[in-house]
Amino acid sequence: MSTVLEHQSQQSAAHQPLRVRRYKPLIGAVIENVDLSQPLSEDNQQVVRQALVDHGVIFFREQTLTPEQHVALARVFGTPVRKNVYLPAVTGFPEIEVIAHSEKTQSGGTDNWHVDVSWQHQPPKATVLHAQEIPEGGGGDTIWTSSTAVYDLLDPDLARYFEKLTAVNTFLASPKKQALADLLSGYDIPEGTSEQSVAAGLARVRDASAKYPPIEVPVIKTHPENGRKLVFVNEGHTSHLLGVSKTASQSLLNYLYDLIKTPEVQARFEWRAGDVAIWDNRQVQHYAARDYGSARRRIHRVTLEHDGVF
Numbered sequence: 001m002s003t004v005l006e007h008q009s010q011q012s013a014a015h016q017p018l019r020v021r022r023y024k025p026l027i028g029a030v031i032e033n034v035d036l037s038q039p040l041s042e043d044n045q046q047v048v049r050q051a052l053v054d055h056g057v058i059f060f061r062e063q064t065l066t067p068e069q070h071v072a073l074a075r076v077f078g079t080p081v082r083k084n085v086y087l088p089a090v091t092g093f094p095e096i097e098v099i100a101h102s103e104k105t106q107s108g109g110t111d112n113w114h115v116d117v118s119w120q121h122q123p124p125k126a127t128v129l130h131a132q133e134i135p136e137g138g139g140g141d142t143i144w145t146s147s148t149a150v151y152d153l154l155d156p157d158l159a160r161y162f163e164k165l166t167a168v169n170t171f172l173a174s175p176k177k178q179a180l181a182d183l184l185s186g187y188d189i190p191e192g193t194s195e196q197s198v199a200a201g202l203a204r205v206r207d208a209s210a211k212y213p214p215i216e217v218p219v220i221k222t223h224p225e226n227g228r229k230l231v232f233v234n235e236g237h238t239s240h241l242l243g244v245s246k247t248a249s250q251s252l253l254n255y256l257y258d259l260i261k262t263p264e265v266q267a268r269f270e271w272r273a274g275d276v277a278i279w280d281n282r283q284v285q286h287y288a289a290r291d292y293g294s295a296r297r298r299i300h301r302v303t304l305e306h307d308g309v310f
């Protein structure tokens with residue numbers, strides 16, 4: 001009898017209607033009335049997939065998830081893939097990368113606005129983060145900007161011009177060269193090994209330069225599911241535009257970067273432990289605020305493989 005009741009209550013939990021609440025007018029949604037530790041019904045899976053396509057980034061507040069449940073949630077949106085083999089993974093779950101800063105590592109420097117891995121021809125489709133530990137005293141927010149809303153800010157004549165342009169993307173594009181060293185040394189690494197880790201990191205950069213030469217990408221792309229045009233160049237990975245002078249290239253890119261940094265097209269998310277954020281890497285750019293000094297911040301990340309349509 002109790003088994004039947006439990007089953008029924010699980011069923012009703014899984015099938016309860018979700019609430020999709022807009023987070024900011026132009027980007028983001030919070031999904032409410034859902035416990036992600038329960039499997040989502042087919043209908044609810046469809047609702048959250050559509051919410052991601054419609055809003056670019058979706059949030060689920062304060063979820064208690066095991067690593068299995070985190071991966072199961074990610075599978076609702078695509079196929080998990082390990083994108084950064086140098087980050088530690090959760091024991092027994094190679095597809096869950098651990099992004100961590102502890103008291104031993106400073107979070108200094110600044111991030112760049114970027115599309116994850118846009119220096120490869122097939123960047124990830126989406127990413128599913130689950131916050132484990134948030135800096136005491138605040139900080140460590142993540143900010144997303146809508147690349148489709150950025151496109152909509154363009155004057156139509158200018159948009160047509162940008163549509164004709166091709167950019168070059170490379171993982172070495174960042175104007176803030178020091179950020180690269182920060183990136184490579186800032187992860188949670190055992191005490192006493194940071195110098196070697198930095199040296200190893202720089203060796204990895206040399207290897208990756210040979211393996212991943214710069215690629216050509218369109219400045220403007222079209223989202224495969226919602227059909228909206230979007231600005232694809234980004235400060236983190238775009239080095240220059242082809243077919244124009246170096247000066248014009250930098251001016252034109254800076255013009256787009258200014259739009260990308262416009263607060264009206266952004267969503268800034270203040271994490272709480274347990275929060276889940278999922279972004280569509282094809283239609284948003286993101287920026288991680290590094291304002292928490294040596295406080296602890298730990299997030300689990302599952303990245304979803306490119307699905308061949310973007």
Ligand SMILES: [Fe+2]
Pocket residue numbers: 114115116286
């Ligand atoms: Fe990123």
